[in-house]
Amino acid sequence: MHGRFGTIVQIGDILVSEDVVSEFFACDYAVCKGACCIVGDSGAPMEEDEPEEIERSFSRFSQLMSEQGRAAAEAEGFFSVDRDGDLVTPLVPGSGECAYCHMDGDNCLCAIEKAGFTKPVSCSLYPIRVTRLTGGGLALNLHKWGICRCAFEKGAREGIRAYQFLRKPLTERFGAEFYEALDAAASHING
Numbered sequence: 001m002h003g004r005f006g007t008i009v010q011i012g013d014i015l016v017s018e019d020v021v022s023e024f025f026a027c028d029y030a031v032c033k034g035a036c037c038i039v040g041d042s043g044a045p046m047e048e049d050e051p052e053e054i055e056r057s058f059s060r061f062s063q064l065m066s067e068q069g070r071a072a073a074e075a076e077g078f079f080s081v082d083r084d085g086d087l088v089t090p091l092v093p094g095s096g097e098c099a100y101c102h103m104d105g106d107n108c109l110c111a112i113e114k115a116g117f118t119k120p121v122s123c124s125l126y127p128i129r130v131t132r133l134t135g136g137g138l139a140l141n142l143h144k145w146g147i148c149r150c151a152f153e154k155g156a157r158e159g160i161r162a163y164q165f166l167r168k169p170l171t172e173r174f175g176a177e178f179y180e181a182l183d184a185a186a187s188h189i190n191g
Helices: 018-022 050-064 067-076 121-125 146-158 167-174 176-190
Strands: 006-011 014-017 101-104 107-110 128-132 138-142
Touching (some): 006 018, 006 176, 014 018, 014 176, 018 138, 050 067, 121 128, 121 167
Parallel strands (some): 014 138
């Protein structure tokens, strides 16, 4: 589909905005140090089954969290509900820091992932945000946040598109067939 908002790629019941395949993006962790996990006014979006998965493994990764992060998760539970009514990771009170952060010097890592467990899919897919559509389908859009400017610049320098950078999590979440179709659409769009 094409309209005044750009090209929309449809693969099955998933709509993908053009910028997911056309914009350049590659995390520049050396520059940002994981700022997306410590800056914000809401936690990371969570799928309905993720809080239960986190609760099951909490005792095996909680020692990697800060004392404030552990206290937040223990007080609030393993998720929060943001002002839009969405499930999100809890934040350390008075900050934008995800409760599940693990600080390694100045670098913020995910305690869940560091312990070998699966972090929320929204974190793995970032800067792609997944939205559930009324009819049951999904929409994939690129979230553009100023703190990720260095990632957009690095992607442009290295010629890496957002969907290419996210090949592994996209394939894990939606399957190899989806990724192959997305790659073919990207080749057509990007010429």
